Amino acid sequence: MIKKFLSGSILFNMMFFQCNFAFSQIIEDDFAKQAFKGQNLAKPVCKKEIIEDEAVLELKDKTLIRPSYQKVLIEDKIIENTAELKASINPAVHYKLIDENAEVVRIPVCAINLITTKDSLKIGQNIYFKVSNDVYKNGEIFIKNGTTVNAFIELISKATYFGDPDEIELGRFSTKDVKGNTVELVGTVTKQGADRGKWAKPLYYAGLSVPLFGAPLLLCYFVKGGKTSIKPEQNFELYYE
Numbered sequence: 001m002i003k004k005f006l007s008g009s010i011l012f013n014m015m016f017f018q019c020n021f022a023f024s025q026i027i028e029d030d031f032a033k034q035a036f037k038g039q040n041l042a043k044p045v046c047k048k049e050i051i052e053d054e055a056v057l058e059l060k061d062k063t064l065i066r067p068s069y070q071k072v073l074i075e076d077k078i079i080e081n082t083a084e085l086k087a088s089i090n091p092a093v094h095y096k097l098i099d100e101n102a103e104v105v106r107i108p109v110c111a112i113n114l115i116t117t118k119d120s121l122k123i124g125q126n127i128y129f130k131v132s133n134d135v136y137k138n139g140e141i142f143i144k145n146g147t148t149v150n151a152f153i154e155l156i157s158k159a160t161y162f163g164d165p166d167e168i169e170l171g172r173f174s175t176k177d178v179k180g181n182t183v184e185l186v187g188t189v190t191k192q193g194a195d196r197g198k199w200a201k202p203l204y205y206a207g208l209s210v211p212l213f214g215a216p217l218l219l220c221y222f223v224k225g226g227k228t229s230i231k232p233e234q235n236f237e238l239y240y241e
Contacts, residue, residue, distance in 0.1 A: 105142060105240040107185060108132045109149050109173070116229035117156065117166040117193070125153045127170055132235055142177055142240075149175040149185070149238075162204070163197025165225030173238055187238040194226030 109129040115121075129149035135142045155169035173185035200223040207217025 105135060105137050107135050107143060107175075107238045107240060108235050109238055110235050111230050111232050112148075114229060114231055115168070117158070117168055117227050118229070121153055121156055121168070123153050123156055127151045127153060129173070129236075131175065135240075137240075143175060143183065144178060147175050149173055151189070154188070159193060159225035159227065161222055161224060163195060163200035163220075163223050163225050165193035165195050165197075166228040167192045168228055168230070170230075183240060185238040185240055187236075189230065189236045191228045191230050193228035196223050196225050 108131065110132045112128045112130050115127060127150075129151055131143050131145055131147045131149060134145045150173065151170045152172045153168065154171040155167065157167040159166045168191055170189040173187065175183050175185060177183050200220040203217045204220040207214030207220070210217075
């Protein structure tokens with residue numbers, strides 16, 4: 001058994017030394033040897049260079065001044081007055097009490113001139129009416145007959161096919177009382193032209209149901225609604241509360 005151990009260890013040592021010998025051999029490049037044969041090449045020397053920042057060198061011998069910060073109190077002049085500040089936070093709301101038993105003053109008005117959608121009217125345009133009778137309040141004259149009433153055009157709808165008519169709506173009425181105070185009036189004046197769609201639309205749909213003989217009725221689609229106008233002799237009623 002000792003002989004087997006010795007023979008095994010000897011065999012292992014021989015294999016270990018052979019491997020060391022094989023890896024310890026210098027591997028040479030035959031192509032490089034032929035190319036540089038007979039040339040005395042100097043071994044390159046590597047120098048360590050320090051890369052310096054020129055901007056840092058300029059500041060090297062200078063004494064840097066540490067910036068100083070100044071505290072500045074910023075005041076809001078809007079809120080210097082605390083009373084105004086409180087009022088802005090909690091604004092006072094004024095409510096107008098409406099007495100349900102109070103007298104409702106009716107004010108009859110009429111247009112000064114003819115108002116018609118045939119003219120080039122625009123939304124926001126000022127229109128003038130007048131009070132058509134003396135108006136009394138609490139037994140006393142409140143607004144005189146003939147006092148001018150201002151109004152504005154708030155809506156204009158042009159006539160379209162299928163018989164839909166022109167429409168105009170006036171609002172934001174105001175006038176002056178006998179003392180010269182401005183009086184805001186409540187109410188609107190709305191006027192429409194002839195609504196031809198009441199007969200044009202049924203005839204059109206009847207023509208669709210009769211393919212051959214109903215063809216002429218399809219022309220009812222191209223029927224336009226009528227223009228509208230407010231004449232000076234027409235009276236309208238507004239209110240003052």
